[in-house]
Amino acid sequence: MRAELVCFNRECRARYAIDAVLYNCTACGGLLEAELAGGALDAAALKQTWRERRMCNVPGDQSGVWRYRELLPFDDGLECVVTLREGNTPLLDAPRAAEYGGLDRLTFKHQGFNPTGSFKDNGMTCGVTQARRLGMRRVACVSTGNTSASMAAYASAAGLDPIIFIPHGNISYGKLAQALEYGARTLQVEANFDEILALVRQLAERLGIYLLNSINPFRIEGQKSIIIEMMDQLDWEAPDWIVLPGGNLGNTSAFGKALRELREFGFMARMPRLAVVQAEGAAPFWRLVNEGGEFTSVPKPETLATAIRIGDPVSWPKALFEVRASNGVVEKVSEQEIADAKAQIGRAGIGCEPASAATLAGIRKLRASGVMEQSARVVAVLTGNLLKDPDYIYKYHTGKLQIPDSGTIVPTFGNQPTIVRNDPDLIASLLET
Ligand code: F0G
Numbered sequence: 001m002r003a004e005l006v007c008f009n010r011e012c013r014a015r016y017a018i019d020a021v022l023y024n025c026t027a028c029g030g031l032l033e034a035e036l037a038g039g040a041l042d043a044a045a046l047k048q049t050w051r052e053r054r055m056c057n058v059p060g061d062q063s064g065v066w067r068y069r070e071l072l073p074f075d076d077g078l079e080c081v082v083t084l085r086e087g088n089t090p091l092l093d094a095p096r097a098a099e100y101g102g103l104d105r106l107t108f109k110h111q112g113f114n115p116t117g118s119f120k121d122n123g124m125t126c127g128v129t130q131a132r133r134l135g136m137r138r139v140a141c142v143s144t145g146n147t148s149a150s151m152a153a154y155a156s157a158a159g160l161d162p163i164i165f166i167p168h169g170n171i172s173y174g175k176l177a178q179a180l181e182y183g184a185r186t187l188q189v190e191a192n193f194d195e196i197l198a199l200v201r202q203l204a205e206r207l208g209i210y211l212l213n214s215i216n217p218f219r220i221e222g223q224k225s226i227i228i229e230m231m232d233q234l235d236w237e238a239p240d241w242i243v244l245p246g247g248n249l250g251n252t253s254a255f256g257k258a259l260r261e262l263r264e265f266g267f268m269a270r271m272p273r274l275a276v277v278q279a280e281g282a283a284p285f286w287r288l289v290n291e292g293g294e295f296t297s298v299p300k301p302e303t304l305a306t307a308i309r310i311g312d313p314v315s316w317p318k319a320l321f322e323v324r325a326s327n328g329v330v331e332k333v334s335e336q337e338i339a340d341a342k343a344q345i346g347r348a349g350i351g352c353e354p355a356s357a358a359t360l361a362g363i364r365k366l367r368a369s370g371v372m373e374q375s376a377r378v379v380a381v382l383t384g385n386l387l388k389d390p391d392y393i394y395k396y397h398t399g400k401l402q403i404p405d406s407g408t409i410v411p412t413f414g415n416q417p418t419i420v421r422n423d424p425d426l427i428a429s430l431l432e433t
Pocket residue numbers: 118120142143144145146147148214245246247248249250251252307308353355356383384
C-alpha cells in the first residue's frame with residue numbers, strides 16, 4: 001500500500017510525501033498522521049500470514065511490530081529496520097485484580113515485557129527506522145523517562161546519536177539509568193515536560209535533529225501494533241473495553257487509529273470502547289471530555305506517577321477524535337487510588353509501574369459509577385515494568401510515600417520487610433505466628 005503524511009485536521013487534510021521531515025502541517029499547524037492508501041487488504045489471508053510469521057526466525061517476523069508491517073507506512077522496503085524483537089507482550093488473566101476492579105474477568109496486556117520495559121519500544125522501532133530512512137544522524141526527545149530509555153536503546157542499536165531532555169528531578173532512577181547505560185547524551189533541564197517539549201521542538205529545527213516524541217507520526221504507527229497484536233492474541237474477538245493511562249495521549253491516538261483501520265480493512269466487526277485514565281493532578285484531557293469547552297492545559301501538573309505528569313498533551317486533538325470514534329470515556333483517579341491499584345496488580349503476581357496502575361484504579365471507578373458492567377470483557381494495557389520505579393514501591397510498602405504538599409499515601413496493602421537478628425530460634429518463632 002502507498003503511504004503519505006496527511007494533516008489530521010479534518011478541515012485541512014493537506015498531504016505530504018512520506019519522507020518529508022515534518023511534525024506539523026505547514027498549512028494549518030495541525031498534527032500529522034500517516035495514511036495507508038491505494039489498495040484493498042485481504043484480511044483473512046493476512047491473519048494467516050501473521051500467525052505463520054510467529055514461527056519464523058527472520059528478525060522482522062519475530063518482532064511483534066514488523067510482523068504486522070502491512071499496516072505500517074514502510075512500503076518501500078524494510079532495509080532500514082532496527083528491531084530489538086519488541087512487542088510479543090503477553091495477555092495475562094488476573095482474577096484477583098478483576099475482583100478488586102469489580103469485574104468478573106480482567107486481562108492485562110503487559111507492555112512492560114518489552115526490551116526496554118515499556119510500550120514505547122513498539123513505537124520507537126518505527127521512529128528510529130524512519131530516522132535511518134531519512135538519513136538522520138541525531139535523534140532527540142523530551143521524556144518523563146520511558147520514551148528516553150527506549151529512544152536511547154534503539155538509536156544506539158541503529159548507530160545513531162541519541163540526545164535526551166528530561167525534567168530535572170522528576171523521573172525515576174530506573175529510567176534515567178537506562179538512558180545513561182544505552183549511551184544517550186542526557187540533559188536534565190530545570191523545567192517541566194511541557195516546557196521542555198517547546199524547547200526541544202525549537203532546537204530540533206535549528207540543529208537539524210530528528211524529533212522522536214509522540215508528535216512524530218511514525219511513533220504512533222508503531223504503537224498501533226499493540227492493538228493489532230492484542231486482537232491477534234484474542235483471535236480477533238474484540239473486547240468491550242480497552243483501558244489505558246493517558247499522559248501525552250500518543251498511545252490513545254495510536255490505539256484509536258489501529259482500531260479504526262482494523263475495522264475499515266475488515267479484520268474485525270465490532271469496535272471496543274476506549275477508556276483513558278488520567279491522574280487527578282494532571283488531567284487536562286479528563287476536563288476537556290467531561291466538562292467541555294476549549295482545551296486548557298494544566299500549568300503545574302502533579303502526580304507521583306511521573307510517567308504521566310503532563311499538563312499540556314500535544315496529541316489531544318487526535319485523542320479526542322479517537323475517544324469519540326470509539327464511544328469511549330475518560331476517567332481520573334487519585335494518588336491513593338493509583339497506589340492501591342498498583343499494589344493489587346503486584347499481588348496478582350504481575351506488577352507494573354505507577355502510571356500503568358491508573359488503569360485498574362480507573363476500572364474500579366468506572367464500575368462504581370456503572371459506566372462499565374461487571375460482565376464486561378476488559379483488556380487493560382500495563383504500559384511499563386514494575387522495576388521502572390522501585391523507589392515508589394519501597395516507599396509505599398513502608399508508609400513513606402509522600403504526595404508533595406498534601407500528606408502521605410496510606411499503605412492499604414503495605415508489605416513491610418522485617419529486620420531480624422541472625423538467630424534461628426527467633427526467626428522460627430517469628431515464622432510460626
Ligand atoms: N504509561 C507510561 C509508563 C508512560 O511512560 C507514559 C508516557 C504513559 C503511560 C502515557 O502515554 O503519553 O502516550 O499518553 N510516557 C512518556 C515518556 C510521556 O516520555 O516516556 P501517552
